[in-house]
Structures are given as C-alpha cells and as structure tokens.
Amino acid sequence: MIEISHLSKEFGHFAAVRDLTFNVAPGEVLGFLGPNGAGKTTTMRMITGFIAPSSGSVSIYGHDIQADPIGAKRRLGYLPEGAPAYGDMTPARFLAFVADIRGLRGGQKKQRIEAMVSELELQSVWHRPIETLSKGFKRRVGLAQALIHDPQVLVLDEPTDGLDPNQKQQVRELIRRIAADKIILVSTHILEEVSAVCSRAMIIAAGRLVADGSPAQLQAQSRNHGAVVLQLPVQEGLQQQLAAIPGVGEVEADAAQPGRFRLIPETGKDILLAVSAHISGAGWQIAELRQEEGRLDDVFRALTSRAGEDLH
C-alpha cells in the first residue's frame, strides 16, 4: 500500500503539484495522465524521495519517505524520466552495481541479473557502454535497473517515451506480466497506453488531480460515451429527422463523408434502441451503425483545458 497525503510542491512561487491525496493498493496499475508540465514527474520524484515535498507526506508500506527513506527506497524500483544511467558503464557493470547497492549477493545476484537479461533481451548489448546504445536499449537497461530487486512498488516515468511501436508493445506486455501483486505507477501522456495497461487512471492538470477512476469509468465521462455513429444513403432533411429522435442531444455531420453522422446522446441517455427503431420505421438502408464507448482523449482534453483555465 502506498499512501499519499496532501502532497504539494512549490518551486519558488510556482506551484507544480497541489494537494494530491490518494492511496494505491497491491495489484493496481495506476496510470498518471496529464499534459506536459502537469506535475507528473515532480510527483514521482517526491514519491521516490529524489526531491522533498513542500508539504504533505508519502508512505510506502508504512515507511515514510522523509522519516525512513532507506526503508521506503528498499521497496521501490524507479525508472526516472529519460532513463538516466552511468553512460560509461556497460549494462553488465551497471546492473551489477545496482544489484550490489540493493544488497543482492552471490547466487541470488547472479540469478536476478540473468533474469533481467532474458526478460529485457539485453544479451546483444551486454558489454557495450550504455552511452552508445539506442534509446530503446537505454530504456530497457533503465527498466532492468528498476526491476532487479523485484520491488513491491514500481514507479515508471514515461517508460515508453521515444520507443518504436514494437518496443512500446513489449514494455506494455512486461508491465502486464509483472503487475500481479505489485503496485505500479506509470506516467504517460499517451492515452492508448492507459487503456492498454492500467487498471486505474488519474488525470492531473496544472498540478491538481482532476479525475480518478478505471479507464472505463473515465471513458464514460466522455460526451461521446454512448454516441451512435451511422452511415445512411444521402437524402434531404436527414439531419433534422435524426435530431428529432428522443434522447438525441446533438447531431454531428461528417463533412468528409456525406450521409455519415454521429449522434451524441443527452447526458445519461442510451439512444441506441430509439435510433434503430427510427431507422427501421423509416425503412432506411444502413451501411454502418455502431455505438461508441467514449474516448479517453475527450475526457482528457475537457478536464485538462478546464483546469488550465482555472489558473488564468
């Protein structure tokens, strides 16, 4: 369990993180979402003890990061933003160094290092200086360093940033594979990532928590949640007829494709049945009809731009 209570950070007069309070339980993969500059990295740096909060507290399995930093850090694995490492070292030496600091010895050390090599496919670069490696390999070395002691809590700051689509996929699979009884915090500004790996998502904007829930719950806040998209033969007055269907709030015509519409329901209404009844009543030929889950990026944009406005 990690408990974060009234966490705030000011840099001079600038408030980067404002009064964050939340808990994360084992088994949860928490996605930290927010536009650039929202305060994701600053929050993670406070959780991992790299910077001290201006106020508030962080407790990792009962160990306060300020009062008992060593106890807390033992339980943490951390991939900082950009995966910094000692560039002149090879992955072999670098991981041995981290394993030594983590207190791994003898056979256990060897076994954990070998596990990391195979898990993250590091064989081909094992004896090359880290500074000469590609971004993808650097990131994997950073992940290996964070995972080597099989920590209970894993904090990953933009683990897939700058990776190609295959590499992104590999990292996501890795996160899913190890997630079972760990607490994982992943920051990202890529929304598909949240649906792909997270069991819970928090959106932060301008240092404030603006939404917290499962990806599905967040999607449900989208104005497009339950929207019906349909493709009809082109004819006069279609838009007005569609708008008259009970429960339909707004009708958006697709400018690029005549006859294609998105019907946005009034808040809380399910319009699928009413729409299909109307279509069969009118005897229209439909080429497509589907209902949308709602899009995370609508929610994201709505919440983060609103939080931005509050500030100014």
Added chain:
Amino acid sequence: MGGNVGVIFRRELASYFSTPLAYVFIVIFLVLTGIFTFFMGNFYERGQADLAPFFSFHPWLYLFLVPAVSMRLWAEERKTGSIELLLTLPVRTWQAVVGKFLAAWVFAGLALVLTFPLWLTVNYLGEPDNGVILAAYIGSWLMAGAYLAIGSCISAATNNQVIAFIITVTVCFLFVAAGSPIVMNLFTSWSDNQLWSAIASASFLVRFESISKGVLDFRDLFYFGWMMILWLAATVIVIDMKKAQ
C-alpha cells in the same frame, strides 16, 4: 550499510579509468611535477639529495589540477541525471558523498605514487632522509584530500563543471594564499601578530610546509582531517538542501 560506501567507491574509481581522462590527468601531473622540479626548482644545482623542490610546488600545482578532478564529482551526475538514480537507491547521502570522495582521493594518491622515479633518483644521487620524504608524501596527499573536499562541496552546488572548476580554484586559492609570504607581509604591516598567525595557521601552505620538513605534528594532520570532514559534511548539507529547493 557501510558496504554502500565501498560499492560507490569502486564504481566511481573504475569510472575514472573507463575514459582517457584519468590517463591524461596522470600524464599532465607527472610532466608538470617534472618541469617544476627540474627546471624551476634547481633540483641539481642545489646539490642536496632531497625532494624539497618537488614538494614545494604541490600546493600551487594542486590549485589547478585537483579542481579539474573534483568538478566532475556531483556536477556531472546532475547534468546527466544519474543523480536521480543514485539518490533514489537505498543509499544515505553521506555514503554517496564519502564513496565518491574516497575514489577521487585514491585516484590523486595514485598519481602521487607514480612520481616514485623521482624518489629513486634522489636515492641514487645521494642519501636523502627518506623519513622526511615519506612525511611530505603523506602531507601532500592529505592536502590533496582537503582540496578535493572543497571541490566536492562546490561541485554539489552546481550542474556546470566549468563554474565548479572556477569557484573551486578561487576558494582553494584563498586557503593557499593566506599563508604565502606576500599576504603574510601585508598583514604584519598593518595588524597585530595574533591575527595574521591565526590566518596563516588556516593556510594549506603553512601546514603543508611544516609537514614536508618532516615534522609530522598531529595538529597539522588534524587540520587537514578536519578540513575534509567539514567540507564533506557541507557537501551532504548542500545535496540535501537541493532536494528541498
């Protein structure tokens, strides 16, 4: 947990030799000591079998060479971001500070040891007092440690190595120059003896000269020891303060 100092020390020391920097540094150090000793120190003309001319240049030589080593200590970690990794590992700040310092100090000691051909030369040419020479080597190494500790603290305060270098040279210069004849004469001319002797006693130059004459006075050894402890403690404070900024 003290084991962490050793782990950091070994990583750090190995990193000196993973780049050409260490070799360049050692060669420059040896060449400069050679030039100072033979050309400027009248090594042969003095007709004495000792290493006094060699050691007398150390405080001035270190003034530029040691900050070149110490500027990296923390500024580079900040620049590359590896400090975020180091300080989020289960390591106490003092362990990282001491481990890094010891590596730099041992490295400086190694450069010093590599001047042994000079020692062989004086032993070949005559019969020097090897006790005095050993004392001077120890004094020189302690002085290098004090320079490094000052540099460590200043390096921790910035992520710019050039700035770290310049400020370290300046601060070290104050500690050396306080005991130089020019400054001492200045003080004696317009203030009382007590003040200038207090200032001179804080000078690397005065402390080192007394050790290198073969007088291993504990007060001189303690002086360099305390300098190191105080500046390393200051390094820990600077790093912890930066966390809270």
